[in-house]
């Protein structure tokens with residue numbers, strides 16, 4: 232494992248949190264009720280806080296150039312982001328928001344529990360901090376998914392639509408790039424394939440409880456982990472990076 | 484790690500005790516349990532603090548406030564943010580819990596009761612207004628990520644509950 236492998240590996244973890252945090256941040260003031268609005272923006276805040284810890288680690292300890300966490304968040308190009316395509320999908324409706332969140336949370340919670348055993352002390356510390364938050368997120372999104380699926384005819388239909396549309400993005404969570412593999416071999420990274428079957432079992436059980444059908448598709452999308460994103464990513468970055476690109480080196 | 488493992492210099496203690504959480508002004512950062520160590524070294528006051536939640540927006544402000552308070556007393560501050568070991572509500576002092584309650588926020592209970600309360604299985608969270616435990620969960624997240632929203636079914640009072648994080 233070299234420095235570049237490790238940096239890329241950390242981007243793949245941090246960028247998921249950043250991009251999903253950005254998506255959830257768009258909901259500030261637009262949640263369906265005051266409580267869900269606050270909950271979703273609180274989740275966004277947790278994710279952005281986690282992102283900062285990862286970026287600070289890269290910027291302060293792994294880079295030779297004089298870069299800051301802000302440069303990493305705001306000045307990279309689309310192809311340089313390593314997030315999975317799932318998290319960049321737009322806030323189509325509340326059912327989409329909850330399903331996207333739940334598909335990510337079930338992964339994230341299990342991923343962090345394994346990252347706590349990383350040989351890398353920085354990653355281990357960030358994981359130990361973040362896992363408590365991820366556990367809350369999973370409980371929140373799982374509760375809502377049950378409520379939507381087992382709710383009214385309308386909420387059921389919308390939840391099923393969201394599950395069907397977003398299902399194709401789940402498989403990519405378990406892809407392993409060459410950078411990932413180098414970090415796994417060195418004991419710094421997590422072998423995600425080790426909990427893939429558990430992931431799909433947990434989701435299948437919850438969907439059944441929510442009276443929703445598990446999609447039978449055999450086709451899955453991929454590419455985000457290698458920098459190939461869906462058409463939604465460019466718009467997201469344009470909004471997120473606008474201030475830094477318009478006013479370079481702007482600070483709060 | 485327990486409270487006994489925290490080493491805070493006697494001279495610095497009263498200064499830090501006077502710095503409060505900007506979101507809960509009645510709660511000192513010492514009683515919140517975010518100060519992990521404080522000592523004098525090479526003419527500097529070195530303080531380590533740890534965030535409650537990753538995205539806690541109060542941390543930058545707490546850092547500034549600690550630096551300001553130390554400078555006012557003539558110390559050269561050096562504040563460091565550490566993540567490990569991760570903060571838990573067990574680090575909150577009894578004095579801190581009492582301050583929360585008086586302020587109208589139900590303090591964290593033990594981990595088992597907390598889980599039962601947040602899953603709606605058992606009514607254990609005391610109303611900050613009338614003391615009844617006939618209370619129900621309204622939302623898992625309240626005004627900040629560290630709190631949940633409850634309502635008393637006896638007196639009708641809505642209140643925040645500081646969630647247990649262990």
Ligand SMILES: [Zn+2]
Nearest residue numbers: 610613635638
């Ligand atoms: Zn009451």
